[in-house]
Structure formats: structure tokens, C-alpha cells
């Protein structure tokens with residue numbers, strides 16, 4: 182389909198925005214009026230620049246406070262409109278968005294609004310132009326798509342049609358803010374639907390104008406069902422642009438090239454979702470992106486930690502005490518392979534990077550298909566330095582820079598294990614650890630929403646378990662992306678607000694969590710072997726005993742083993758932690774019981790406070806993520 186983006190989505194000048202949109206592969210743009218007004222270029226120059234970039238100008242917007250005006254204002258409004266039509270002629274754009282009036286002196290009279298829009302359409306038609314009328318969710322009187330459609334119908338002019346914007350429709354459908362039925366859009370005749378704007382948003386219980394102006398997201402980053410919504414629009418016969426219109430405080434200050442790629446990824450993923458809707462699949466002549474389907478992921482092949490001269494030996498000692506065996510050495514790089522049960526960890530001391538999770542390898546049913554899909558979804562491919570006997574592992578970069586590898590352990594030829602000279606064998610899991618349960622990655626503030634879409638679209642993981650909690654260094658936001666059966670879980674966390682210099686650059690270290698079948702046996706065995714485990718204050722256990730009526734023996738065992746606890750409607754979660762290595766990494770052991778699928782977010786502030794001692798808030802510069810704290 183024709184993919185477009187409103188200039189308001191991107192940061193910078195009009196020139197920056199147009200260049201970024203074209204570079205990301207968009208076919209067209211909506212010119213947001215303020216971007217044009219502030220630009221040093223004439224309309225003709227903008228038109229030429231767009232043409233040179235291969236961008237059509239699909240919409241000029243917005244034209245505000247037109248309908249329901251007193252006769253005197255109407256004369257002024259028509260004059261204002263004529264000036265904009267002249268400008269549109271120069272720009273070479275034939276459709277203008279008129280959004281429903283918010284003016285306090287608007288008259289509540291649908292017949293009057295319809296008559297005035299008819300007149301406006303008549304003026305537009307003389308120049309071969311069209312009026313796309315959009316109901317703002319906070320319009321003075323017109324604030325549902327149904328109401329705008331009723332007025333367009335009464336206005337009865339071929340040059341008068343609707344603009345539907347998923348935010349205005351779904352924000353009202355979702356929070357019970359007013360009666361509206363997104364599915365009903367399917368009944369509008371396609372020729373009366375002039376334009377489609379798409380935005381996602383997180384579910385927030387707040388004023389709808391503030392929600393729209395600050396928190397809109399690209400499709401797939403929030404909680405709206407845009408596939409169903411767009412299917413209803415396509416059912417009308419609408420074949421115009423899929424156009425993104427996102428107002429977002431973070432994107433407004435993000436590098437426009439990167440944001441435009443994120444935006445394009447969201448449309449590719451949406452088109453793919455549309456192709457799965459039976460109603461859409463049956464219609465011909467809809468060209469949709471069809472990336473290779475996401476192959477099934479069955480777990481983590483390995484996780485690689487970048488270590489330095491200090492953290493490397495400390496981590497190696499900790500892994501040994503936790504029961505891991507050092508079973509191999511990489512053929513050409515300073516990389517150690519450690520294993521316990523099915524949990525494999527690489528310690529890589531060859532890079533410049535500070536101690537951190539540097540790579541995650543997922544077990545995929547088809548590594549080549551995973552790589553093709555990642556490419557189709559614009560994941561940046563990473564070049565691999567490859568030695569003669571080494572597997573050709575495909576890797577892409579996640580938004581935070583973590584390398585994601587696609588592996589099939591044991592597969593002929595591509596087995597990554599053959600990169601290692603095996604020098605030992607895994608012990609018999611003396612500490613009951615079975616596999617990697619999850620990897621927790623600190624996200625740079627600017628890339629949190631981009632990361633959600635990346636993992637969802639590229640790896641086919643589902644976003645779940647949104648949390649927000651007050652921690653010693655500020656408010657922390659968490660979200661997990663998981664394989665449906667829970668075999669791959671990645672927990673993302675980041676700061677909710679930017680902060681000054683006192684708090685650490687990242688709110689919480691990254692960590693690697695291993696699953697055990699017996700949390701107390703693991704804790705006792707690891708402690709006996711000298712693992713550097715974290716101490717939890719007595720206050721925590723006193724509160725736990727007060728909040729939950731736990732078996733006194735279990736509570737005593739938790740206190741003895743420094744195990745934290747959570748439960749939800751279906752199951753229980755037991756977990757304990759190591760100290761922090763190199764400021765940026767710790768290890769966790771978890772036991773899930775009865776289908777608990779969370780991450781013990783309720784306990785995170787306690788654990789973070791316990792880690793506080795090793796995360797002194799001074800001298801932070803060296804502890805920021807590579808992508809944090811850089812000059813813009």
C-alpha cells in the first residue's frame with residue numbers, strides 16, 4: 182500500500198523530516214502546517230524537494246475551527262480557506278484535513294455545520310481539491326467518527342469526505358469516553374473515506390487531548406488493535422494511503438532518520454497483520470508487505486556477557502560457585518563457554534564494551550528465515566568477523582545495541598557450538614538450575630517503545646506485564662516481551678523520566694535469570710559453594726509475613742535463603758540474586774510455580790536497594806549505556 186507519514190511525527194526542520202521519510206522508504210507525506218510555516222522554503226521549493234525524493238504530498242493539515250461558525254466568522258473562514266487552497270496548488274496537494282471545531286463559540290447545529298462544509302467543498306472542488314473532515318476526540322460538539330460521518334452525509338458534496346484517525350476513534354472506544362463503534366466504519370462507502378491516519382497509544386486514563394498530543398505511538402508500540410481497525414477501513418473499499426500521525430514527546434526529540442525507520446517498521450508489521458485477516462486476504466489489489474513468518478523460538482541458545490579484566494574473573498568465579506562448568510574456548514576469540522543444565526553463558530573479554538549483556542542467541546526453528554524476517558523488518562544487520570571453522574551466525578542489533586543471534590544448536594553446519602573447542606563437560610547441575618528463564622535489559626530512555634515494536638515484529642514476541650514502580654533511583658518502567666509459551670522471555674526496563682546527575686545513568690543493572698526446580702536447594706548449594714549472593718533486609722520478610730499468610734516454615738526458609746517471593750492469581754515466584762559485577766550485571770535464580778508468568782516487579786525496589794551499596798551514585802559518566810548521555 183501507499184505508505185505515508187505526517188511531518189509532525191519526526192524531529193527537526195521540514196527538510197530533515199522529508200529527507201528522513203524518504204530515506205526510510207515512505208511514498209508520501211502529510212505536510213503539517215506548522216512545519217511549512219516555519220520553513221525557509223517556498224511552496225514550489227518544497228514541492229520540488231519532495232518530487233526529487235520520490236515523495237508525494239498526500240495531505241495538507243490541519244485546518245481548524247471551521248464548521249459551526251457564526252456568519253461573520255464564516256466569511257473570514259472562507260477567505261482563510263481560499264488562501265490555503267492557493268498554497269496547496271503551489272505545493273501540488275489536493276486534499277486538506279479539516280478537523281472538528283474546538284472553538285468555544287462554536288454553534289451546536291449539525292445542519293449548519295453540514296451546510297458550511299458543503300460550501301467549503303464547493304470552493305475546493307472549483308480547484309479540483311477535496312475536504313477530509315476529521316472528528317477530533319475532543320471536538321467541541323463533533324468528537325466521534327459517527328458524528329463526523331453524519332455531517333459529511335448531510336453536507337452531500339462529492340468533494341466532501343471523511344478523514345478517520347485511529348487515535349480519535351479508538352481512544353473513545355477504549356476508555357468508555359463516549360459511545361463509538363470502530364467496526365461500524367466498514368459501512369461507510371469507500372469513496373467517502375478520503376484519508377486514513379494511524380496511531381497507536383498506551384492505555385492511559387487521562388484527558389484525551391493530553392493523551393493524543395504527548396503519548397501517541399507508532400502501530401504495534403501501544404495497546405490499540407490497529408489490524409482490526411484498519412481492516413474495517415479497507416472493507417469500505419478505501420485504497421488511499423496508510424498514513425502515520427503520531428504526536429509523541431520522545432519522538433519529537435529523536436533523530437529523525439532512526440524514528441522514520443521505526444515508523445516504517447510499524448507499517449510493514451501492520452501490513453503483515455492485515456494480510457492475516459481473512460476479510461483482507463480475500464480482497465484483491467491490496468498490496469501488502471509479507472515478510473517471512475517468524476519461525477518458532479524454543480529458548481535461548483546462549484547469552485553473551487561482555488566482561489573486562491576485573492568483572493571477567495569475578496563472574497567466572499561466581500558461575501563456578503553457582504554450579505556452571507567452563508566447558509569450552511572459542512577458536513579465535515577470547516570467549517569462554519560456561520554451561521549448567523541447558524543454560525549457556527559466554528564470557529567475552531575481547532571487546533571494548535563495559536560489562537554488560539552483549540548478545541542474546543535465540544533457538545529458532547529456521548535461522549535463515551529468522552534472518553530474512555529481521556531484514557524485511559529493517560533490523561540493522563551486524564557484520565560478523567568470521568574465522569575459517571566458524572559458523573555463519575546471523576546477527577542483528579536490537580535498539581539498545583544488544584546483538585541478537587539466530588541459532589539452531591546442533592544443526593549441521595550452522596551449529597554455533599562448533600565455534601568452540603570443548604575442553605570439559607557440563608556438570609550434573611549440582612545446584613538444580615535447568616535453563617535460562619529470562620534476560621533483563623536496561624533500555625535507553627529514548628528507545629523503549631522502539632524496542633517493544635522491534636521484539637514484537639522482528640522476533641514475534643508478545644509484550645506483557647507492563648509495570649511501573651518507585652525505586653531508590655527513581656521511577657522505573659518495565660515490560661516483558663515473551664514467546665507465547667514463555668520459552669524466550671526478555672524483560673525490558675528503563676526510566677520513566679530523565680533525571681539529573683545524581684542517579685545512575687541506568688536505573689537498574691541488566692541481569693540474566695536462570696530457572697531452578699528447587700529454589701531453596703539452589704540457594705543452599707550455591708551459598709555453600711561460595712556464590713556472592715545478595716542479602717535482603719529483615720524488614721522485607723516481616724512485611725511479607727504480614728501481607729501474605731505464608732506457611733511459617735516456608736517464610737523461615739525464605740528468610741534463611743534470602744529468597745524473595747511474589748504470587749499472582751495463578752501461581753508463585755521465588756527468586757534470589759547475586760551481587761552486581763562491574764556495576765552493570767547481576768545473576769538471578771528463579772523458580773516459577775503454578776503458571777506464574779511475571780517477574781517479581783513488586784520486589785524490585787527491595788533488590789535495587791540491596792544493590793545500592795555497589796551502585797554508588799557518584800562518578801556516573803562511565804556507567805551510562807553507550808547510547809545514553811551522548812550528545813544529540
Ligand SMILES: O=C(O)c1ccc(O)c(O)c1
Nearest residue numbers: 243278280315346394426
Ligand atoms: O492535536 C491536534 O490538534 C490534531 C491536529 C490534526 C490531526 O489530524 C489530529 O489528529 C490532531
Ligand SMILES: [Mg+2]
Nearest residue numbers: 315346378426
Ligand atoms: Mg489526525
